[in-house]
Amino acid sequence: MERHLPVFIFIAPFLSAFIVPFLRKSRSATQLLTATALAFSSFCSLKALCVVSHSGPIEYALGGWAPPYGIEWRLDCLNALMCFLISTIALVVILATGPSVKKEIPRSYTTYYVLVLLHLTGLLGMALTHDLFNLFVFLEVASLTGYALIASGDSRRGNVASFKYLLIGTIGASFYLLGIGYLYAATGTLNMGDMGIRIHAVIQSRSVFLGVVFVLLGLLIKMGLFPFHGWLPDAYTYASNSATALIAPLMTKVSIYVFIRIFGGIFDRTVLSHFHILPVLLAFSAIAIIGGSVMAFLQSDLKRMLAYSSISHIGLIMLALSLNDPAAWMGAILHILNHAVMKAVLFLAVAGAAHTHGVTHLQDLRTIRGRMPFTLTAVCIASLSMIGIPPLAGFFSKWYILTGAFQSGKPLFVIIVLLSGLLTALYFFKMLEQIFFQKDSGERKLAEAPLALVAWPFTLSIGLLLLGFYAPAIYAWGMQHIVPVVFV
Amino acid sequence: MNEIQSIKPLLAILVSSVACILILFSNKSKNLRETWTFLAAILKFGIVLSLYPAITSGKIIVFRFFDVLPGVTTSLRIDPLGFYFALLSSFLWIITSVYSVGYMRTLEEKHQTRYFASFALSLSATMGIAFSGDLLTFFIFYEMLTIATYPLVVHKETPEAIQAGRKYLVYSLSAGAVLLGAIAWSYYETRTLTFTPGGFLGSIESTKTIMILFVLFIYGCAVKGALFPLHAWLPSAMVAPTPVSALLHAVAVVKAGVFGVLRVIGYVAGPAALERAGHYHWLTCVASFTILGASVMALAQDNLKRRLAYSTISQLAYIILGASLLNVNAYLGSMLHMANHAFMKITLFFCAGAIYAKAHKEKIQDMKGLGYQMPLTFIAFTLATLSLSGFPPFSGFISKWYLCKGALEGGHWGVLAVYLSSALLNAAYLLPVVFVAFTKTGESSVTRDEKPYALTAPLYITAVFVILMGCLPWLISRQVNLAGMASVSIFGG
Amino acid sequence: MSHNLVGLFNYIAALFMILFGIYIMIARTNLIRKIIGMTVLQTGVILFYISVAVKRNAVIPIIGSHGHINPDLYQNPLPQALMLTAIVVGVSTLGVALVLVISIYRSFQTIEEDEILKAMPATDKKTIKQGNTP
Secondary structure (H helix, E strand, O other): OHHHHHHHHHHHHHHHHHHHHHHOOOHHHHHHHHHHHHHHHHHHHHHHHHHHHHHOOEEEEHHHOOOOOOOEEEEOHHHHHHHHHHHHHHHHHHHHOHHHHHHHOOOOHHHHHHHHHHHHHHHHHHHHEOEHHHHHHHHHHHHHHHHHHHOOOOEHHHHHHHHHHHHHHHHHHHHHHHHHHHHHHHHOOOEHHHHHHHOOOOOOOHHHHHHHHHHHHHHHHHHOOOOOOOHHHHHHHHOOHHHHHHHHHHHHHHHHHHHHHHHHHHOOOHHHHHOOOHHHHHHHHHHHHHHHHHHHHHOOEHHHHHHHHHHHHHHHHHHHHHOOOHHHHHHHHHHHHHHHHHHHHHHHHHHHHHHHHOOOEHHHHHHHOOOOHHHHHHHHHHHHHHHOOOOOHHHHHHHHHHHHHHHOOOHHHHHHHHHHHHHHHHHHHHHHHHHHOOOOOOOOOOOOOOHHHHHHHHHHHHHHHHHHHHHHHHHHHHHHHOHHHHOO | OEEEEOOHHHHHHHHHHHHHHHHHHOOOOHHHHHHHHHHHHHHHHHHHHHOHHHHHOOEEEEEEEEEEEOOEEEEEEEOHHHHHHHHHHHHHHHHHHHHHHHHHHHHOOOOHHHHHHHHHHHHHHHHHHHHEOEHHHHHHHHHHHHHHHHHHHOOOOOHHHHHHHHHHHHHHHHHHHHHHHHHHHHHHHHOOOEOOOOOOHHHOOOHHHHHHHHHHHHHHHHHHOOOOOOOOHHHHHHHOOHHHHHHHHHHHHHHHHHHHHHHHHHHHHOHHHHHHHOOOHHHHHHHHHHHHHHHHHHHHOOEHHHHHHHHHHHHHHHHHHHHHOOOHHHHHHHHHHHHHHHHHHHHHHHHHHHHHHHHOOOEHHHHOOHHHHOHHHHHHHHHHHHHHOOOOOOHHHHHHHHHHHHHHHOOOHHHHHHHHHHHHHHHHHHHHHHHHHOOOOOOOOOOOOOOOHHHHHHHHHHHHHHHHHHHOHHHHHHHHHHHHHHHHHHHOO | OHHHHHHHHHHHHHHHHHHHHHHHHHHOOEHHHHHHHHHHHHHHHHHHHHHHHOOOOOEOOOOEOOEOOOHHHEOOHHHHHHHHHHHHHHHHHHHHHHHHHHHHHHHHOOOEHHHHHHHOOOOOEOOOOOOOOO
16 A cells, blocks of 8 residues: 555546546536545645655556656655655645636636646656656656746736747746757666666766756756846736735745755766756856846735745745755755745735735735735735744744755855845735835725635744744754765 | 752743734734733743742753754743843833833824734844843744834834834845854854853953954844944834833843844843953943943934934943943843833833823923823823933932942943033933923813823833832842842852 | 767757757747647757667667667667657647647637737737627
């Protein structure tokens, strides 16, 4: 039973995607099926997390073909954590956006939910697989459905944004494919574990260098690190609120996970420093942090502000990963966790406010003052967590990244990490000021969003408090189980 | 060293957090909401007071959280210094709550729920700061304090208030970032963050590192402690309602800052490490400059609350100056002044608030003859003024005595001169208020009006304390004893 | 020398297609042209893979058609299988891209990038009939 957990995690959303069209008459049946599938995945991921912590990784050879010739799926602690993150956040978002999907996608909800399920299948597949080409396939599945989801909804600008994302994303995927090609040519294998062993013999070869560079470029485009972030603001802004709430927390994080897996697990980190890539990554990340925050401050559209905020924090995570220190890497993994939750809360809250009061811009926030207490509390908690105010979750990931920065001997980046917190405070307090302290219309009638759109962000934000409280425990667990695998 | 494990520190902190949530839900019923505040305040003070016997018998009360990093166990640790600060804050919260109710209801201010909830949360944070056993816990509550007090600063929601709030955030959050960097750096160097009497930075080889860390730590704490040139947020923050100014900016926030400085000098860096590093006299110079400079600025202010703000900046620098002299008596004097100044300043602010609430006057020149309308208020003002200037038999004299003793011991004649001249300046900028208030305006009969008592009784109480802490041996000896325990543990005999 | 050049010809072609494809995607404003560029890019990558799989004097990789043979004499089947998948992925991407272009054309009445960008800040509704404000 436990042996098959990787497949169980994957199969639920995958099969449901094919069953949903049969339920096209009933919206609630569709939503129920989707939620059930994700709940099942989430439960299996949790089970997997426990199993893998105790007994070591679960290796699954698809079709019975043993690796390295067959495609292998492998669950270790990092994977299992990512699967759990993906399925749980997706579950919460699906449950929460029920009302907003009803409003924004009135008739073609079947297509929407099929796309959602396939997108999540792609993401889970990316997290589960231990084969580089298999990862490409799932990457493309997730991306294509992502493009389609961004074009969902009533916005014509969403189509343009989706097209732009498609073009840039395909370049990224093609680069990734090209990179794998070089690596395959050099090592003769596509299995991650096997390549990790064989790469050392050929590390001096130019094709390995090219492979590494192209794979890296592909991943950087997919995760939206400066200067490859061009698709992100428009995609997040013009998509429907429900789609953004699903895509924003997850897609880029899984790409970062792939980065960790490949450049930590397969190539030990000496590859990155051997090819002198780290200084470039550090520079890009630093510019992403600062530039992203400045751009976020200048925005008046809420979703756009949150999109630039994501760019900034992806920069922070990549900065931590480029620092070449175990504490920083664990801090980065923790921040992946935290940031996914925080952004989910924020985008869901924005969806709720837009759904009930038509709030799209910062100035509109004044109109909901005092009328959506739970939503605004969630926004408050998530914002403070993004800034890094203790004892919320965001502080602890920043603290560990700082510790790592000192240990890696690069004090300049300490300053940049601290700066990122302050710059984040700039635009979030600008938003909080608008919500709580500006002159408003004076209307005090309570008008909260529909229950789902309120309850889930609020619960998630309480989760941020818990994440903060348990952060040191997660850190210790990660240092014991994850870092030895990916930070060899 | 005796350590007692107890959950009481955590309870003391949580009491007002729970109250905060209850207050938020009691929006509809004013009296219920106020009840939560009073219940929490009394309960908190009770818990803290119950720890007095243990502390004075030399025990340390500990409550451990968890290991954040190898070597860093976040914990709550009550030692004499922390207990002293906690006792002070919790007692003054009770009094300020009474005053708040009176003030808010007299002026029929809006957003009272938010006000009382933020107040409760800030006191949680203040207790946390007082009870922190290590730098990381300290930092957590320090930032919490910034966030909790922000809604109080911005309370009136006028453009000036929002500007003041932004200034406050910029100053406080950047100080927080610097502090976090310093904490991470010291962890990297020493692998420990626990407050140790006598400091733990001494284990670092490089004196340059010690000095840079010291500067960063002081910067982080000195923003809240309003040391020049990081003081600019404080006068702007006077735009908040007076009870906020009174407790937070005369007692809790700024005292948390100087408390941090005391912790840094005594329990993080330590006198031994600082003397080895040398060049620590810059702090003495900056503090002296602040004392004199702020006093001079105070002379130029016509708005009473701003004058009091500059006075606060000046008096806080006394505390920092005393700590920077690195000897027992000066440190003791600093601690005494922490408490004594709190009572004096809070009296002065309460008077200012009562004046605004009853007579709607903010500028001193408008207060001619007000003394006859509110005689008891202005008498309390006078008493606090005299104490601030260091006249016996008031409490200000006691703390100044020890500070001067510490200055003499170290041979710091310059510092002594600063103290004496500043005492003159104190009188110079506060006594005129009294004179203006009691000038005869020529109006025939003036009605005395000092109701409601919720507004004026608190300042009578604190004024009485100002006297008692200056001349009641029972009280003085206990205070000195407590402060002495802390100083001796840092500096030795 | 010529042997090397001829041997490298595939790779040079693949490189050319990749670069040209990206160039088209950037430089051309017509959306269909951009899609063509994308397809050229993907084809270049596919060509690269296939070239990696080539062996001189090797036989088709089907077991049993030539009796018992040393496996080294088979052509490498793996890249070919991978590229079948990649072609499928490319076709799907092409499909999605074309649908998006149709939808953009319906909304903006043009498929020139510069005109679309100019029209972007204007009203947002995809279809004029649905007039409900969010």
